[in-house]
Amino acid sequence: MVSLRFLLDRTAILFLGIAAGVAIGYAFGTGNEQKQAVVLAPEAAPIQAAGPAVAPPPPTAPAAADAKPEALATQPKTEAPIIDEQPRPALVEGVKNGRAIRVGVFGDSFGDGVWSALYRLLPASAGFQVTKFSQASTGFTRYRSLNLEEHDSAQIADAPIDIAVISFGANDAQGVCDGGHCGALMSAYWQKVISARVESYVAMLRRHGAAIYWVGLPVMRDTGFDSDARAMNSFYKALMDRLGVPFVDVRPLTTAGSGGYEAYYQDADGSQKLLRANDGIHMSMNGYLHISRGLAARIRSSVSEAKVQPAPSPAAFDNSTAAPDPDNSQ
Numbered sequence: 001m002v003s004l005r006f007l008l009d010r011t012a013i014l015f016l017g018i019a020a021g022v023a024i025g026y027a028f029g030t031g032n033e034q035k036q037a038v039v040l041a042p043e044a045a046p047i048q049a050a051g052p053a054v055a056p057p058p059p060t061a062p063a064a065a066d067a068k069p070e071a072l073a074t075q076p077k078t079e080a081p082i083i084d085e086q087p088r089p090a091l092v093e094g095v096k097n098g099r100a101i102r103v104g105v106f107g108d109s110f111g112d113g114v115w116s117a118l119y120r121l122l123p124a125s126a127g128f129q130v131t132k133f134s135q136a137s138t139g140f141t142r143y144r145s146l147n148l149e150e151h152d153s154a155q156i157a158d159a160p161i162d163i164a165v166i167s168f169g170a171n172d173a174q175g176v177c178d179g180g181h182c183g184a185l186m187s188a189y190w191q192k193v194i195s196a197r198v199e200s201y202v203a204m205l206r207r208h209g210a211a212i213y214w215v216g217l218p219v220m221r222d223t224g225f226d227s228d229a230r231a232m233n234s235f236y237k238a239l240m241d242r243l244g245v246p247f248v249d250v251r252p253l254t255t256a257g258s259g260g261y262e263a264y265y266q267d268a269d270g271s272q273k274l275l276r277a278n279d280g281i282h283m284s285m286n287g288y289l290h291i292s293r294g295l296a297a298r299i300r301s302s303v304s305e306a307k308v309q310p311a312p313s314p315a316a317f318d319n320s321t322a323a324p325d326p327d328n329s330q
Contacts, residue, residue, distance in 0.1 A: 087306035090209035091162040095306040100129040102160060103299065104210070106152055107167030109136040113283055114167045114215055117292035122299060131159055139171035140197045141190075143178070149201045156208045163299060164205045167215040169236070170281055173228040186231050195239060202243050211302065212245045213295060218254035221261045221280025246298070250291040254283075265290060 087095075094101055103122060105115035111134030122128035133155050138146050148168075175184045176193050183189025205212055216233045220226035233251065240247040254275065256262040265275045265287075275287040283291065 087302055087309055088162070088209060088211045089312035090160075091211060091302065092306045092309045092312050094162055095303060095309075096311050100124065100127055101162055101299075101303055103128060103130045103163045103165065104133050104156065104159070104161035105130065105165045105167065106148075107134040107165075107215075108138050108169075108171050109134075110170055110217075110282060111165075111167035111215075112136065113288040114165060114292055114295075116285070117288035118165065118296060118299075120289065121292060121296035126300075127303075131161065133159075134167065137171060139168050140194050140201075141172045141174055141176040143197065149197070149204050152201075153204050153208070156205075156210075161208065161210050163302070164210040164212045165215060165295065166201075166212065169217045169229070169232050172232065173225060185228060186235065191235060194235075198236075198239060199243065202245060213248055213298070214240045214245050215248045215291075215295065216250055218250050218276075218283065218291065219259075219261050221276070225281070226261070248295050248298075253291050253294075254287075 091101065101122075103118060105111055105118060107114065112132065115130065115132040115134055119130045119132075122130050133152055135146070138148060140148065172194070173185060175182055175187075176190050177183075178193045181189065183193065202212060214236060216236065217229040220229050230251075233249070237247045237249070253265075254262060261276075261280065263274065263276050264272050267273050267286075267290075273286045273290075274284040275290065276282070277284055277287075
């Protein structure tokens, strides 16, 4: 019975994700937007049905912990260079030839929202082409339904990219099965299987010549699910550090000063704007813009750096197709 309830709880997330992703994608199309050790996480409590919208609180000064999105673009670098913060040959080649910089967004329904924001923040008029590869109800625990690596590799073959933005996680707050064996969320087996799948997925994107960014999960309204999200953020952050992939931590942008869930945020103009969707998992339209501005700034900075790089040789493209040695990524 516990297992059945666990599966039903997680299935609720998938259905909410589909609905929220479609709604946000439609809304972004209207043009009406306002300008490390990982511990075993407890089972998430059932996700409550969406309730009526909460009235916005009165304007208050932004909390110190609620950093501005641009802060993500100025985070201190580690002493050793991070591979995917440096322009790769495909990006340098694109800049030198004056073609559009191709940004692909991969993920689940949360990735749909990140794509919608980056599509606005990196417009075609500025020389970008932002393509949606994300798909609702997918994840690294759900390879029985869709093998992400095989599916997305085939997509990229028809639509090459220079930069890949990955945003998975909400659908992965569950156990995983592989080869007849199963493991609970954040168990040693779960971490082994998901690490292998993610490492192979990152290697696939690099074989296609793409630089990579991984977008973490926000604060969740449900406390049990938020505990899972924090554990997964820690797990993926450690894995991305090892692989040399920048981890974009959006959690500080989605929390109140106390560190808890926040439904509204104070924009740069001082106005209060809706931050989250009613399901307590996804963002609002403005919320996705809020958490994606720093990432967009980092991508623009990488493009600016590519402009001063020498033109890549054919050998450089050969090297870009090989997966880096994780031990030499930092």
